[in-house]
Amino acid sequence: MKVFCGRANPTTGSVEWLAEDENYDYHQEIARSCYADMLHDKDRNLKYYQGIRAAVSRVKERSEKAIVLDIGTGTGLLSMMAVTAGADFCYAIEVFTPMAIAAVKIVEKNGFSDKIKVINKHSTEVTVGPDGDMQCRANILITELFDTELIGEGALPSYEHAHKYLVQEGCEAVPHRARVYAQLVESKRMWSWNKLFPVHVQAEDDEKIIVFPSEIENCPGVPSVYDIQLNQVPRSDFTVLSDVVTMFSVDFSKQVNSSSTYYTMKLEPIKSGMAQVILSWWDVDMDPSGMIKCTMAPYWVQPTSNDVQWRDHWMQCVYFLPNEEPVLQGENVYLTAYRDEYSVWYKLQKARNEEDKKDAYVGSPLCSCQAHLLWNRPRFGELNDQNRTNQYIKALMTVLEKDSICLCISDGSLLPLLAQYLGAEQVFTVENSAVSHCLMEKIFKANHVGDKIKIIEKRPELLTASDLEDKKVSVLIGEPFFTTSLLPWHNLYFLYARTAVAAHLTNGVTVLPQSASLYMMVVEFKDLWRIRSPCGTCEGFDVHIMDDMIKNSLNFRESKEAEPHPLWEYPCKSLSDPQEVMTFDFRLTVPQQTLSTDGSVNLLRAGKSHGAVLWMEYHLTADISVSTGLVQISDEKGSCKWNPHCKQAVYFFSSALESETLTGLPSAITYAINFNPKTGEIAMSFKPLS
Secondary structure, three states: OEEEEEEEEOOOOEEEEEEEEOOHHHHHHHHOOOHHHHHOOHHHHHHHHHHHHHHHHHHHHOOOOOEEEEEOOOOOHHHHHHHHOOOOEEEEEOOOHHHHHHHHHHHHHOOOOOOEEEEOOOHHHOOEOOOOOEOOOEEEEEEOOOOOOOOOOOHHHHHHHHHHHOEEEEEEEEOOEEEEEEEEEEOHHHHOOOOOOOEEEEOOOOEEEEOOOHHHHHOOOOOOOEEEOHHHOOHHHOEEOOOOEEEEEEEOOOOOOOOOEEEEEEEOOOOOEEEEEEEEEEEEEOOOOOOOEEEOOOOOOOOOHHHOOOOOOOOEEEEEEEEEEEEOOOOOEEEEEEEOOOOEEEEEEOOOOHHHHHOOOOOOOOOOOOHHHHOOHHHHHHHOOHHHHHHHHHHHHHHOOOOOEEEEEOOOOOHHHHHHHOOOOEEEEEOOOHHHHHHHHHHHHHOOOOOOEEEEOOOHHHOOOOOOOOOOEEEEEOOOOOOOOOOHHHHHHHHHHHHHOHHHEEEEEEEEOOEEEEEEEEEEEOOHHHHHOOOOEEOOEEOHHHHHHHHHHHHHOHHHOOEEEOHHHOOEEEOOOOEEEEEEEOOOOOOOOOEEEEEEEEOOOOOOOOEEEEEEEEEOOOOOEEEOOEEEEOOOOOEEEEOOOOOEEEEEOHHHHHOOOOOOOOOEEEEEEEEEOOOOEEEEEEEEEO
């Protein structure tokens, strides 16, 4: 049997449905899961173990049998902790069938089969009674149903159901409670992820400014949280306007209500400024006294930076206020957190009166301007990067003539505006979707060039001479940026589009960018390696079966592919110099034959070669380039600074992740890289040389 899965097709710029092996979805789920990351999270595991021991002890002190319900058991780790702590029996619930099968094997391998029953169901389908899944209600409830937002994986409805049907009243719960914290900040960088700033265009004779329609300015954006590694955002990038406040808490040992609600807190700003962003995180108390705490607090809130535990399965939240609001030091404001079953959003008010209280619940924000539907948060940041825009302006000024006929191929790009402002005679732009067509039309009209830039809503291969008013294109431009691109080289769709429109180009056409280079560098990650590294034993329990399961799924396809990661969030050091490994000439059409290259990179620094990072560099002209990856190697230790608007491709070396010691460090890494023009994909392999 085959299943259909969506994959980006770099030759068409589309997401296409491909027939895959019936196990593909399952292997993707395992390969891309956070199981390894969670098992490597020593702080989480230790705190859970301490909380479980304490809960079992409290039940035993009451001379009761300790019956545990473990919802979302995963590997069965928490259930095994409970039995080791003295629990009489555990019901371990796991809805994901492959994981439930693995849990059964892991429980058996560790000798707990007689005291742990794995139930492959959603917890809301579990029955209790003589003929049910559980013989009786549990008196200890253990769960790990949390995400970065705390409630995004359905923790509240699961708890609500469990208290009604699966556990005793007054049961022990691990965790016992959770608290959600918020802090009001001003941050031009973070605000640039949600709003568009005016763009300055310095032409030869004057400066023009690209502005955006008021409906974009006033749009609250999309409701989804932006979860990032806040510990990688320097303090210089934001100004704290309030102390940290507890917005709400949930007691998991009592009946939980998942109904939509809100919580309002009075804040006294500690500094005047523009309130733009809410930074948020949570912690959990593993015991009623709050002595065993697991926190997601970022570095500036922790007593020392050494207290910060790295984890990728729980990060921190960035919420954007619907509009920026000026606040004055010492003048109270009211911050309201609204939530439904699965998400949280915020609103700031200057004062509270009776009218506000009557109509207090506000639904989640919805994008009305379409920009937030077309562009994600990093893309907003990219469009707001004036330094990047200046590179394109500089390059355009060197290639544009007064009689230039321009065609732009990129999704929702400002390049047509730049070309028009810089003196092109005529500008055409291709937009693949009705959403991008509508949005760009509004932006062009706001800048009074609606009649000077022609938007063509067609795929490039369908362009006709009449679409271009029977004119030949003398300057073809692109960033390139396409919304369907996942990996850096997926934007090579520009090469395919350039080939498709070849008949509409003049013989001496100028193409910007004129070419692109694929770069590669070997790195050692500070922490990211953990998401792919085997665990072996966890808190004394053998989880090799889980390691083998992940490895098997990675070998299904994932280990032979690079995966996208925003490396500004994941520190690493370079072990080699960056190396240009392949070049694509946009002045030519798509090559007919496979492009192949092989070679080796010498390792210049000591360290563990966790993998190779790959990125594209676009050569706008002979001497102006824009990198989607490495910006600089900032010191002798090899610390890297990455483009913050793009994801880079990471190819993990399994040999480095699986070796237990640093014996026999390689002196070089050999590589073989192939570009298949029929699929637009890049295949690669790497091997260490001693």
